[in-house]
Structure formats: structure tokens, C-alpha cells
Amino acid sequence: MEKFEKLSGIAAPMPLVNIDTDMIIPKQFLKTIKRTGLGVHAFDEMRYLDDGSENPDFVLNKPAYREAQVIVAGDNFGCGSSREHAPWALADFGVKVIVSTSFADIFFNNCFKNGMLPIVLPQEQVDLLMKDAEKGSNARMDVDLEKQEITTSDGEVIKFDIDPFRKRCLLEGLDDIGLTLEKAPAIESFESQAAQSRPWV
Amino acid sequence: MSPKTLYDKIWDAHLVDTTPDGTSLLYIDRHLVHEVTSPQAFEGLRMAGRKVHAPDKTIAVPDHNVPTTPGREDPANMTEDSAIQVAALDKNARDFGVHYYPVSDIRQGIVHIVGPEQGWTLPGMTVVCGDSHTATHGAFGALAHGIGTSEVEHVLATQTLIQSKSKNMKVEITGQLRPGVTAKDITLSVIGKTGTAGGTGYVIEYCGEAIRSLSMEGRMTVCNMAIEGGARAGLIAPDETTFEYVKGRPHAPKGAQWEAALTWWKTLFSDEDAHWDKVVTIKGEDIAPVVTWGTSPEDVLPITAEVPDPASFAGGKVEAAKRSIEYMGLTPGQKLSDIEIDTVFIGSCTNGRIEDLRAAAEILKGKKIKDGMRAMVVPGSGLVRAQAEEEGLAEIFKEAGFEWRLAGCSMCLAMNPDQLQPGERCAATSNRNFEGRQGKGGRTHLMSPAMAAAAAVTGRLTDVRELM
Numbered sequence: 001m002e003k004f005e006k007l008s009g010i011a012a013p014m015p016l017v018n019i020d021t022d023m024i025i026p027k028q029f030l031k032t033i034k035r036t037g038l039g040v041h042a043f044d045e046m047r048y049l050d051d052g053s054e055n056p057d058f059v060l061n062k063p064a065y066r067e068a069q070v071i072v073a074g075d076n077f078g079c080g081s082s083r084e085h086a087p088w089a090l091a092d093f094g095v096k097v098i099v100s101t102s103f104a105d106i107f108f109n110n111c112f113k114n115g116m117l118p119i120v121l122p123q124e125q126v127d128l129l130m131k132d133a134e135k136g137s138n139a140r141m142d143v144d145l146e147k148q149e150i151t152t153s154d155g156e157v158i159k160f161d162i163d164p165f166r167k168r169c170l171l172e173g174l175d176d177i178g179l180t181l182e183k184a185p186a187i188e189s190f191e192s193q194a195a196q197s198r199p200w201v
Numbered sequence: 202m203s204p205k206t207l208y209d210k211i212w213d214a215h216l217v218d219t220t221p222d223g224t225s226l227l228y229i230d231r232h233l234v235h236e237v238t239s240p241q242a243f244e245g246l247r248m249a250g251r252k253v254h255a256p257d258k259t260i261a262v263p264d265h266n267v268p269t270t271p272g273r274e275d276p277a278n279m280t281e282d283s284a285i286q287v288a289a290l291d292k293n294a295r296d297f298g299v300h301y302y303p304v305s306d307i308r309q310g311i312v313h314i315v316g317p318e319q320g321w322t323l324p325g326m327t328v329v330c331g332d333s334h335t336a337t338h339g340a341f342g343a344l345a346h347g348i349g350t351s352e353v354e355h356v357l358a359t360q361t362l363i364q365s366k367s368k369n370m371k372v373e374i375t376g377q378l379r380p381g382v383t384a385k386d387i388t389l390s391v392i393g394k395t396g397t398a399g400g401t402g403y404v405i406e407y408c409g410e411a412i413r414s415l416s417m418e419g420r421m422t423v424c425n426m427a428i429e430g431g432a433r434a435g436l437i438a439p440d441e442t443t444f445e446y447v448k449g450r451p452h453a454p455k456g457a458q459w460e461a462a463l464t465w466w467k468t469l470f471s472d473e474d475a476h477w478d479k480v481v482t483i484k485g486e487d488i489a490p491v492v493t494w495g496t497s498p499e500d501v502l503p504i505t506a507e508v509p510d511p512a513s514f515a516g517g518k519v520e521a522a523k524r525s526i527e528y529m530g531l532t533p534g535q536k537l538s539d540i541e542i543d544t545v546f547i548g549s550c551t552n553g554r555i556e557d558l559r560a561a562a563e564i565l566k567g568k569k570i571k572d573g574m575r576a577m578v579v580p581g582s583g584l585v586r587a588q589a590e591e592e593g594l595a596e597i598f599k600e601a602g603f604e605w606r607l608a609g610c611s612m613c614l615a616m617n618p619d620q621l622q623p624g625e626r627c628a629a630t631s632n633r634n635f636e637g638r639q640g641k642g643g644r645t646h647l648m649s650p651a652m653a654a655a656a657a658v659t660g661r662l663t664d665v666r667e668l669m
């Protein structure tokens with residue numbers, strides 16, 4: 001997996017609450033059997049007009065935000081389906097960090113598996129970052145995972161929490177499956193025990 | 202021993218390893234796989250030269266993307282990209298040797314209907330699937346959650362999942378339901394009360410007399426939508442209703458193993474003094490037949506209510522409600538029962554089981570759908586379809602003017618050709634009313650099968666109690 005250590009990037013404001021996975025990547029793009037190339041379809045229905053041209057009102061189409069690497073979002077970002085196509089599409093677009101007061105569980109997990117960092121902050125801090133993001137392309141936000149800090153364009157520093165295991169996986173770019181396979185003996189002993197206690201499984 | 206919740210008990214029984222930083226490795230008893238979220242996972246295995254760790258615990262079935270019209274065994278009758286995805290599942294299932302129900306098999310259907318129907322889902326198990334509605338299986342007292350594709354690959358390779366423990370939430374529905382009120386109304390009402398993020402970070406256990414009185418079908422409907430409430434999983438403690446349903450299913454234990462299983466299953470309940478991080482109580486009598494008016498499953502109101510004024514909400518919800526109402530083409534203050542519809546969809550893993558079809562047929566018996574209406578029934582599995590035909594339900598639907606389709610997800614997510622046109626308005630028994638969910642520009646109102654059937658007859662959102 002790709003490592004994540006630090007980022008200095010443009011942040012786009014998306015204050016809408018409940019941005020769901022169908023908005024992030026509509027189902028017609030789930031028919032792929034690959035992980036790549038979904039970036040052009042990220043936020044498809046908001047981003048493009050019926051004739052296929054870009055909707056100039058959509059934030060990521062505005063000149064200031066076309067290169068956004070951070071999204072500051074309304075509550076409950078990523079609710080809906082388990083489709084990992086959602087973080088794949090965001091990552092392919094270039095988004096590495098998403099900040100919100102809350103994320104849907106599966107989406108949150110999926111981000112970490114793709115070298116992305118979802119950050120949960122209290123409402124006031126999200127509001128503050130939202131204002132910062134609304135400034136446009138000047139609003140470069142710095143995100144430092146090691147220090148667990150976001151620095152706004154004004155130099156204000158906001159601390160965030162992260163699960164230590166996930167932090168380590170991101171910083172070192174660790175592969176979950178490889179890590180778990182190191183525990184093969186524990187898995188095998190669980191299985192032989194379960195074969196006794198729950199043989200019907 | 203300190204008192205435990207049902208969730209604690211199942212968690213403890215599957216713990217392979219815990220690390221000092223608090224993450225755990227959970228053993229997975231059943232892994233359900235479908236064609237949309239698995240190709241990249243199998244590809245990952247191939248690239249790393251890995252095998253499926255426990256093929257006998259892995260069950261694959263195509264459902265999301267398959268046509269629901271006759272002749273679908275022939276890939277020529279699928280769109281090209283659907284055919285590629287189904288062919289990939291076919292190949293992966295055979296190459297890796299997992300259990301497989303292709304479209305030509307009468308047991309094929311929506312993965313969350315097939316699992317319980319075949320007895321793959323049993324009390325006390327851990328069940329995962331690359332699909333958020335895996336929560337459905339929680340109706341059996343199984344810890345069931347949806348996972349992403351990277352996790353699908355992880356489970357395929359190791360039969361375990363890295364998890365951190367959720368908090369415990371109890372949702373109690375007391376007393377009895379009033380006539381015309383169903384499991385769907387319960388689950389929608391809970392989300393209406395707690396919001397789509399209300400369950401975030403929790404595993405919900407549904408309990409109370411009204412839940413106990415539900416059939417397994419009804420319980421699956423309730424747990425199915427735990428995810429719409431934001432919860433990682435929904436659970437209902439197993440009881441006689443559960444055991445009765447499970448007994449004799451093809452993959453349920455038999456003989457001495459049945460007895461041993463039953464002994465353990467009977468210990469699967471939350472202890473009297475167990476700790477709950479959050480408790481929500483709703484009186485069964487207070488639940489009305491409900492519909493959704495907006496584009497989030499939390500936008501729930503009794504059918505007797507009116508479209509709300511966005512200004513009546515707080516925070517970011519004001520903008521979201523404005524956007525919803527505009528998208529849905531409604532006016533604040535408009536009576537919900539005046540909203541005219543074009544399409545009715547009965548099906549999905551929420552309400553595509555035999556009991557759902559019976560409830561809808563009961564309303565439709567001897568009636569016709571409104572002129573010009575498009576209505577379809579998509580049974581949840583080939584076996585549900587066959588049973589409905591045997592019971593004469595299919596005839597009722599067809600005579601009323603419904604299309605009688607083959608099993609699959611169909612218009613629940615509209616990946617196949619079953620889609621709404623822009624502006625088309627649908628009464629749906631599925632679980633999501635997101636913008637574009639049933640087709641770009643399509644407008645979805647969620648409700649119970651009986652309510653959807655009533656809407657088909659009158660051509661507008663309808664209080665089913667008027668037709669009872």
C-alpha cells in the first residue's frame with residue numbers, strides 16, 4: 001500500500017451533509033473489474049451536466065479547486081454502500097484527506113486500505129477548516145500524520161486523533177494481508193479449536 | 202463473569218488475536234461474495250499467488266448486475282460490461298473452488314436472501330460480504346457486516362478480518378404493532394428517529410416484544426436497514442422462531458450436531474445487566490405506516506403527514522432538505538398521500554422474501570394497477586419465485602398488471618437495465634432513496650410491500666389502511 005506521511009494541498013469545501021457513496025461514484029461505473037481510472041467519474045452526477053459537459057457550479061470544477069487533495073465535508077460523509085469504488089474514485093482524482101464530523105463506518109475503513117486519511121473532528125473545528133477551504137486556491141492545508149496535526153492557511157494548528165494501528169499502517173504503507181498472514185499459527189489453532197466446539201460451522 | 206451483550210458474546214467467540222493497540226483479528230465463519238465488489242479482490246489474490254483460505258466457507262452468487270428478464274443464462278442477453286463481471290465471478294468461483302450459484306441455478310438470488318435460505322447463515326456466526334446490507338443476517342443473531350473490496354481480499358486470503366470493537370446500542374420496540382404496520386415501518390421509523398448517522402460506531406441489538414413477534418422475514422427486514430442508520434451491524438437474539446426457520450435448511454446442522462448447535466445458540470442473548478452505550482425505545486403502538494419524502498433514508502414520515510418545510514430542520518440539514526425537496530419535485534406542505542407515482546418496485550434484500558410478496562398480493566388480490574403505471578415484482582431468489590408461483594401469488598401480480606421478473610437486485614440499485622427515467626417517481630420496497638439510486642434523475646419513495654401495492658392500485662402514495 002502507498003504510504004501517507006504528510007501533505008500540503010488545496011482543500012475543497014463540500015458542506016452538504018450525508019454525501020453518500022452513490023454521489024461519490026454512481027453505480028454505472030461499478031461495472032469495472034479494475035481499481036483504477038475512476039477519478040473522472042468521481043461525483044459524476046454533481047460534476048457533469050446532462051450533455052456531459054462540466055457543471056461550472058460544482059466545487060471541484062472551479063479553477064481554484066481542480067487540484068484539491070483535501071475535502072472538508074458535511075456530517076456523515078460516505079454513507080451508503082460498501083463499494084470501495086468510492087475511495088478508489090477519490091484517490092484517483094487526487095484526494096488524499098477528507099475531514100468531517102463523522103464518516104460512515106465502511107467508507108472510513110476503505111479509505112485506510114487505499115492510503116487515504118479520513119479525519120474526524122468536532123463541529124467547530126470542521127467549521128473553521130470549512131471557512132479556510134472556502135478561501136479558494138490560496139487555502140493550502142498542511143496535514144501531518146506523524147504529528148497528528150492540520151495547519152490551516154493562516155497557520156492555525158488543529159490536532160486530530162487516529163487509531164494507532166491505522167496510523168502505523170499508513171505511515172509505513174503496510175499491507176494488511178501480509179501482516180495477518182504472519183499470524184497464521186494463531187488462525188490455525190483457532191480453527192482446530194472451533195472444529196471441536198462448533199463443528200457445524 | 203461480567204454480564205455481556207449478544208454482540209460481546211459473538212465477538213469473544215471469534216477472537217483470534219488482539220494487539221496492544223486495540224485492534225482485533227476476528228475469525229469469519231461465512232463469506233458471501235457477489236460479482237460487483239469481488240473481481241479486484243480475486244485479482245489481488247492471483248497477483249500475490251494466494252489461495253482462498255477456506256473455500257468451503259465462501260459462497261458466491263451473481264445478483265447486483267444480472268438481468269431479471271428471461272434468457273439471461275446467455276451472456277449475449279446481458280450488456281457487455283455486465284457479462285464481463287458475471288463471467289469474472291464464474292471464473293473466480295470455479296478457479297478458487299468456492300460454493301457457487303450461477304444465474305441458471307434456481308437457488309440463485311440476492312446474496313442476503315440466498316445465505317439464510319440455504320442455511321449458510323446460522324446463529325452466533327460471523328458473516329461478511331462486500332455489501333453493506335450484510336447486516337440482514339443479523340436477524341439470526343449472527344454478527345454480520347459489510348466490508349470493502351480490500352477486506353474481501355483479506356477475508357479470502359486469511360478467513361479473518363481486522364476489526365476494532367464497536368459500542369453497544371439497544372433499540373427496543375415495545376408492545377405490539379397496529380394493523381397495517383410492518384417490519385419495514387419499524388426499521389424506517391427507527392432511522393427517522395436516530396438519523397442516518399445515529400448508529401455510527403455502534404452495533405445495534407433490536408429487542409422488545411414487537412421484534413420478538415416478527416417472523417424471520419420481518420426480522421431480516423429490520424436488520425437489513427441497520428446500515429441506513431449508520432450502525433456497523435444489527436442483531437436480534439435467536440429464539441424458537443429462528444431455530445424453526447433454520448431447521449432442515451440444506452446447510453444447517455443435522456442430528457447430533459443440530460443438538461449441539463442448539464445448546465450453544467440458546468446461550469446467545471444479552472445478559473440482564475449488560476452495559477449499553479446507548480438505548481433507544483419506541484412504542485410499537487406509536488409506529489405508523491411510513492414513507493420517505495426525501496433523498497436520505499432518515500427522511501421518514503407517517504403517510505398521513507405533509508412534506509416538511511426545510512426551515513424546520515437544523516444545521517446542515519436545512520440545505521440538504523432543500524436540495525432533497527427540489528430533487529424530489531415536491532412542495533413543502535403538500536400532503537404525502539397526494540403525491541402521484543409512475544412506477545412500483547417490489548423486491549430487494551429488504552423486502553424480496555415470500556412474506557413480502559404475500560403481503561403485497563393480499564392488497565392486490567382482485568385489483569388492477571392504475572392505468573399507465575409501470576409495476577414490477579422481482580423476487581429475492583429463484584426459490585422465492587417458485588414458491589410464490591406455487592402459492593398463486595404470481596398470478597395475482599400478473600393479473601393486477603405487474604411484471605413478474607427473475608431474481609436479482611434489479612431496480613434497487615439499477616445497475617442492470619431496470620431503471621427509472623429522469624423525473625420518474627417510484628414507490629419502492631428497497632432501502633435507499635439516494636439521488637439517482639434507481640436511475641439518473643429518478644425519484645424514490647421507500648415503504649413496505651403492502652404500501653407499495655396500495656400505491657400501485659391508486660397511483661399515488663397511499664395509506665394501506667384505506668385498502669384493508
Ligand code: SF4
Pocket residue numbers: 264265311312313332334549550551609610613614631632
Ligand atoms: S437488493 Fe439492493 S441493497 Fe440489497 S444487495 Fe442488492 S443492491 Fe444491495
